[in-house]
Amino acid sequence: MADLSATTTLASGRALPLGIVLPAIVVGFYVLAAVIGPILLGFDPVATSLADRLKPPMTALANGSLSLLGTDAVGRDLLAQMLAGARISLAVGAATLVLASLIGVALGVVAGYWGGAVDTVVMRIADIQLGFPSILLAVLVAAVIGPSLTNVILVLAVTRWVVFARVARAQTLTIKSRTFVDASRTLGATDAHIIINCILPALVAPILVVATVQFGLVIVAEASLSFLGLGLPVGIPTWGGTISAGRSYLANAWWISTMPGIALSILVICVGILGDTLRDRLDPNLVTR
Amino acid sequence: MPPATPSERCLTVSDLAVGFAARGGTILALEDISFHVDAGETLSLLGESGSGKSVSAQAIMALLPDTAVVSSGTVRFDGKDLLALPRRETRRLCGTEMGMVFQDPLTALNPVFTVGDQIAELFRVRQGLGRRAAREAAADVIDTVGIPDARRRLGNYPHQFSGGMRQRLVIAMAIALKPRLLIADEPTTALDVTVQAQIMDLLGRLQREHNMAMLLITHDLGVVADVTDRVAVMYSGRIVETGDVRRVYDRPGHPYTRGLLASVPATAGGGKHQPLATIGGLPPNPQRRPQGCTFHPRCPFAQDICRTERPPMVDLGNGHGATCHFAREMVADDRLFA
Amino acid sequence: MIASSPDPLAPLLALDNLRVSFAIRSPILRRIKMQVDAVAGVDLAVAPGKTMGVVGESGCGKSTMARAIVGLERPTGGSIRFAGEAIEDADANARRRLARDIQMIFQDPFASLNPRKTVAQIIGEVWDVHPDLTPEHGREREIIRLMERVGLSPEMASRFPHQFSGGQRQRIGIARAIALRPRLIVCDEPVSALDVSVQAQTLNLLAELQQEFGLAYLFIAHDLSVVRHISDELAVMYLGRIVETGPVETIYQQPAHPYSIALLSAIPVPRPWAEERPPRIVLEGDVPTPLAPPSGCRFHTRCFMARDVCRSESPSLRPVAGRNVACHFAEEALTRSAPGADA
C-alpha cells in the first residue's frame, strides 16, 4: 500500500511535466493552424499558376507574394496547401478514431464480457481483418462508393477497429473478474449496469492511449491510401496526397514531399509523446503496441 | 545493552537513514535505524505495513531501487561496512554470506525457469560447479527443506508447486550456500496457519543446524514470539522499541507496542464480544511526519513534550529500550498485563 | 423482503450438501481438462443475528461457498435456503430481490471498490440498482448517515478509494453492505488484509453493527483468534468439506477432528509463555490439490491418526460431544485434544 497519492490523476493540479506541455502546445498549434490557417492563407485547388510551378521555398511568386515553403507542380503555394491539408488530415484522423473506437469498443466489450461463441466469432473476424490486405479493402470501398472523405474514413476505421477491440476485450476480461464488479453484482446489478458503470469507465484510459498511437497511424494510413491512388478525391488537399504527388518531383522539387512529411512527422511524434505520457500517468501496466 | 563480544556479532546496523526521491520531495523511509544480530540468534523486525521493514532488509542486501538514497548510517557485516562498499561488492556477499527469503513465494521464483535451474544457477555461477554437480547440489538442498522426491522435481516449474513448497524452494535458495545471515521478509504471510507452522519450524531447524543469524521481518506478533530471541518494533520508519521478546511483550515500554499487543483478539477466548482495544488515528504520511514523537497524534498518553521533542531511546535494562519519553512509566504500569 | 421466518430459531441460511465445481480449461486449449470440486458437499446453517465463523486452509473452498451464497457462482448441486426459500437457482430478478437481504464484504478492501468512483457514488450505487428503495430523506443524507455510522467523516464523500487507508476502505465496503439493511452479510476474510490495529477497529465495528441491526454473519477468516473473537458458531473446512462444526468455544476448547486439532495448535500466539496451550502439532506434507482429492477421508494424507478405513471410507458429519464432526475416530481425537492430554 505505497503512497497512492503518487499516482496522481491528470486532474490534480500539480505542475505538468514537459512531456505533456511541449507536445500539447505543438498539437494545439496544429489544431489552431488547421482551424484558422486556411482562413488566413486560403488554398484554391483550381488556382494553378503554371509560371510559378516547382518554385523552391522562399521564392517570390508572379503575383508578388512570397512562397514560404515553395510551390507544387502546378504552381500552388505549398504552405497554403498544407494548412488546408492539416484540416482534412486532422479531421480524417479524429473521425476515423471515433468511428473505429466505437466499433472496436462495442465489439470488444461484447466479446470480452459474454465470451463464448460471441467472443469466438468477433475474434475470428478480427483475425480475418488482420490477415486480409487492407489495400484490397480500400480498393473495394473506393470502387464501390467512389473516392470520398466518408470512404476514406470508413476504410480506415474498418482497418483500425481491431486494435480497439483487442484492447477493449482484454480490459473487459480483467475488469469483469475484478472484485468491485462482484461487489456490484451482489448488489443485484444488471449486466448493462455493470458495463456502463464498471467496464466502460475503465476503458477510457487505455482506449485514449491507444487512440493517441493510432492517431498518427491513421493520418499516415490516409497518406498511404493517397499514395496508392485510393485516397481522397483530387482537389481535397491532404498531407498524404501532397507527399504522394511530390514523389515524382523528388529530383527537382524535393520540398513537395519533404515539407508535409516533416509536418506530419512532428505532429505524429508529439501525439505519440502525449500518448506515452498519458499511459504512464493513467495506467503504468498497459502494454500497447 | 550488554555488549556482545564482537566475535559473535554478525550484523550491526547503526543510524541508518534511507530516503526515496519522489514527486514533491523525498520520502524518508528509514531514520535512525540501529540494531544488531548475533550468530545463531534471531532478531525480529516487527511493524505494520509501510513502517520500513522491507526497506531495512533491502538496504542491507544492496537491493534498494535506484530512487533510494542512503543518507546516513553504516551496515557492518563481517567487519565490512556494506554501505561503503560498491554495490557490486556487497552483492558478492549476497547468496554466499547473506541469504534472503521473500514474502511472496509465488512471484519470488522466476516462472519461466525450472526450480532446478534456478537453484543450480547458484552453484554454477557462485561456486563454479559444473552442470551435473550443480544439479546434484540443488537436489540436495531441495531435499534438506523437506520436499520429497527432490531429484525428480528439479525439472518442474514454480507454478507446479503449492504455496508452501514454493516458499521452501525460496528458502532452499537462500540457504543453499550456507550463509551466515538469513534475512526472511515476511516468509509466511502468504501461507496458511498449518503451513506457516511448518515453515517456521523449518527455518528454526536450519538456523540451528547452520548457526545462522536470522533477521525475521514480520507483522504477525504471534510468529515473532515463537521463534525470536529479540524483537525490534518499527513505527513509521523508526525503531520504537527493542529488546528481548518476553520483556517487550510482557512489559512494553512504548505505547505503540502496547496498543499493538492489545488489539490482537485474545486467543484464550477471554473478552468474548467485548470491543477490542484499538489505536486511534492513522499512521503518519512519511512525507509529513509529525514533530516530536511521531506517534504522539495517536498516543493516548501523549503530553506536551511528546509534541515537541523527539524522544531518545530510553534504556530499560537488559537490552530493552523504547523511544518514549515515558518509557519507564509504561513499563511500570501494570494495568494491561496483570 | 422475503417472508419473515416464523420460527426465530429456524436457520436464516441453510446449505444442504452444497456443491460447486469449476471446469478447468487449459489456457490455450480452451477445452475442459478437469473438474475441481471447490465445494464438495457442504451442510451449514446460520442462525438469524448470529455469527458463523468459517476457517480452513487456503483453497479449501471458503470463498467459493461464500460466492455461491450471494449468487456469484452457480452451485452444481445441493441447495441453499434463505429464510426457508431455495435460492440456488434464483434468476436475475430474484437475485436482485435477494440482494436486499444478503450482502457481502470482500477480503481486499481496495479491489472491491471501483477506483473510478467516489465514495458517494460507490455507496449510492445501491440505489442505482434498487431505485425503489431510495430512502425518503434522500440519497445524500442516507450516504452521510451511513458514512458516519461506519466511522467515516462525511466530508470524504467525494474522495476516491485510493485516497483512503485500508481500514477506511473496508469501512466503505461495510457501509455499502449495510445500506439495504440486509439480514445476512457474508464476510469473506474482511480483516485479513488489514494491520492488527486496524483489524481491531473493523472487528469492533462489525460487532456493533450486528448488535444494532440484528445481522447474521457468515464470517470467513484464516486468523483463528479473530474467528473466535467474533463468532458464535464455527465451521472448519478442509478441501471443500466441513470437517467440524459447532459452538465456537466447544471446538476451541476441545476440537474433535484431527485437522481442527492441528489447526488450533498451530495458531501463533503473541505470548505463548503466558497461556496454557496444547502441544503444537506440525502437519506433514502439503494440502492436496482439489483437482485430485484423496480418496476416503480427504484429510487422511496429512492426518496423524489415519488408519486404513480413512483411506477408503469418507466420514460424514455426525454429532459428537456437542458439535458435528466428520471423522471416523472423533472420539479418540477428542481425548487427544482434552486439556492436559499429550498429543
Next chain:
Amino acid sequence: QSADVLRIANPVAVTSLDSFGAQSADQPTISVMQQVLEPLVIRKDGQLQPLLAASWENPDELTWRFHLNEGITFADGSPLTSADVKASLQRLIDGKGPLSGLWGAVEAIETPDDLTVDIKTNTRLGTVLSNLSMLGIAPAAALEDPNFFNAPFGTGPYRVAEFTPSQFVALERNPEYRGEPAPTARLEYRYIPEVSGRITALENNEIDVTWGLPPDQVAQVRDSQSLTVESFPTFGNYYMWYNSSREPFTDVRVRQAMWHAIDMEEIKTFLFDGTAEVAKGPIPQDIFGAAEQTPYAYDPEKARQLLAEAGYPNGFTTTMMWSSMCCTNIREFAETLISYWAAVGIQVTPQELERATWLENLLALNWDSTLAEGNTITGDADFTLARLYLSTANRMGYANPELDELLLAARAEIDQDKRAELYAEAGKIIWDDAVGIFPLDMMMHAVYRNEVTGFVPTPTGMPRFDTVSKQ
C-alpha cells in the same frame, strides 16, 4: 558492367510475352517482342515496307496475297512458311485480345503454297498492311506449346532468354538471324515503376536506358553530365472527350468554348517544358491519314461569348474523370485544365479513378467528360478514328452519319492515297465539331547513359534496342 549487356528499365511491367492474346496491344509486351517476332510488313519513316513478306498484291478486292521471302529461318532453325503466318494471325484473332478487332472482316486465311498467304475478307479492308505491321510471326508448331511464351523466339534479331512476369526479361542474340547480328549480346529489362527510382538508377549506373519520364523532369536530366536525353514525337496524344450525349455538351458551342478557354502554348511551355507539340489534329501528324487543322486559339473572351450564346453566360458545373494510371503527369495536367475552365466560369469537379473503374464508366457513357491518352500504335489513322469515333462504337455519345460514312469508306478503301484523303476529311469534322479537345501531341523522352549509342527513335513509343550498343 559488361558492354555486352544493355540494362533497360521499363516504366510499365512486362506481364506477358504473349503478343497474340490479351497483351496484343500492350506496349511493354510489344516493345520487347518486336525484337523477337517480325511482321510481314514494317512501318519505317512513315512508310510501310516489306520485311518477312517480299511483296503483296490484291488478286481481288477481298483478297490480300503475300509472298514471303525465301530462306528465312526461326531461331530454332526451322524455316518460315506460310503456315506460320496463318497460325500467327489465327491465334491473334482467336486470342480475342484488343487487336483482334482489327481483323473482324477476315473470312479465311489460305496458304496456297509454302511461301504464299492469302487473307480473305468479307468486306474490303484497307488497313490490312498497317494491321499486319503489328503482327509478329511466330513458328506455328511452337504456338501449340503452352510454355512457348515463357521463352519465345521468332525470326528477329533477339530471342527471349529469361522471363519473370512483371519483373525481368532478358533477350539474347538470335544465332539464326539472317541479317547483321545486333550489336549488343544481351538486353535486360527490369521494371522500375517510380520515376525517381528510374532516374536514380540511371544516375547510379544501375541501368543504361529508360524512358517514360514526365516531360517536366526532362530538363533536369538534360543537365546531367553522364546522361543523354532523346526526345522525339510519337503517335501518342492527350485527348479530352465530351460526353456529347449529355447536357451541356450536346451543344457544339459549349465544346468549342471550353477549348478556347485553354492556353495550350502556356501548358506546353511550363507544364511540359516545351517538350510536346500543340496538337494540329485529333491524331498526331506523323500518323498515316493525319491532316493539319487550325488550332483553336486561346481566347477566353470568345469562350465566354460562345457559352453565352449556348445559354450558359455564367458557366456551368460538370465533372471530368480520368484514370489515375493513365500517364505520367495526368493529374497536374487535369488540374491545370480545370483552372483554365474555372477562369471562364465552368466549375469542373475532378474525378480521378482507378483504371478499371474509369473504363467501366467510360464504356457505360457514365461521365461528363474524360481526359485520356491515346496511342495509334499501328501508325494508321484507322486504328484510332475508326475504332473510337464511329457512332456504332458509341464511345463519347457523339453521332455523326457523315463521319461514320467517311470512316467506313476509308477502312474499305484499298487505295492507300485515297484512304489518307478520307481520314483527313474525317479528322477535320472531329476537330471542327470539337468532339473532344486535343491539347497536345506527346513526345517521348528516352534517357540513356552516354556510353549508349545507336539509339533510333521509334514514334510508336515502344523503343527497340537491336541497333544499340555500349562503349
Next chain:
Amino acid sequence: MPAYLLGRLGSALLVVLGAATIVFLAMRAIPGDPAVVMLGVSATPEQVAALRADWGLDAPLPVQYLNFLTRMVVLDFGQSIRLGMPAMQAVSQTLPYTIYLALVAFALALLVGFPLGVFSALQRGKAADKLISLFSLAGQSLPSFWVGIMLVLLLSRTLHILPSGGAGSPEAVLLPAVTLALPLLSVIVRLVRSGLLESMGEPYIQTARAKGLGETRVVGVHGVRNMLIPVVTVVGLELGTLLGGAVIVETVFAWPGLGRLLIDSIAARDYAVVQASVVMLVLFFVSINIVVDLLYGVLDPRVRVDG
C-alpha cells in the same frame, strides 16, 4: 497437443475460408471487368462477352464460388488472365521475394530493436533512453512510403551508397528492408523496453539479485527471458502485418513481391491472382499466429499443456 493443434488449425481454416469468401465476393462486387480492363478503350460488348465466356465468368456466381472453393483445396486458383499462367505460379514467383524481404526486415528489426530496447530500459530516464524513445515513436508512426522516399533521396540519389530499387543485387534488399523494418523495429524497441522494465520490477528479479548474481546475468537471463513472452505475442502479429505492409514498400522500391502483384492484379481485376494472393497471405498470417501460440507455450511454462 494434437487435439489442441487440430482445434487451432480448424479455427485457422475458418479464417482462411472467411477471407477467401470475402475476397471472392469483393472482387466481383467492385466495378470494373477483367475483360474490359484487358481490351481497353476500344472494347466492344461482343468482345467482352466472348472473353468472359472464355474465362468462365459467365457462369452463375454460386457455381463460380463452389468451383473456386473446391479447387482452392489443392491450391489451384485457376488461370491468371493478365499473366497467362496459373495464378498460383504467379504467386509462387513473387511470394519468395516478399517473404525474403519480410524476413530480412524482421531480422533487422529484431537484431537492432531488441538490443536497443534493452539498452533503453537499462538507461531508463537518461538522455539515451529519451532519444531512443523518440526515435521509436517516430519510426512507429511515420509513413513508410515517406521514409522510403527520404532514404532513396539520401542514400541512393545523394550518396550513391545503395541501389534505389529492384531486386537486382544482393544489397538491393537493404533499403526496402530498412523501410519495412522501421515500424516493427520501433514496436520491438518499445515492447522490449516496457517489457523489461516490467519484468525488472518483479520480485523474482530481487531474488536473482539476492542470489548475488551479476547485474548482466540478472537482466540478460531473468529479465529478458520473461519479457520475451509479451514481445513474442505482439511481434508475431506484427510479422503477419509486415507482409501486408510490404505492398507500399514494394511499390516505392520496385520490389517484385506479392504486394506489387496484388496491386497490379487488383488493378487488372485479375480475379484468380487476387484470390490466390489473398488466400496465401491469410494462410501465412494464420500460420504465423499458430507458430506464435506454440512459441508462447515454449516460452511460458505456465501455459504449457502438459500430458
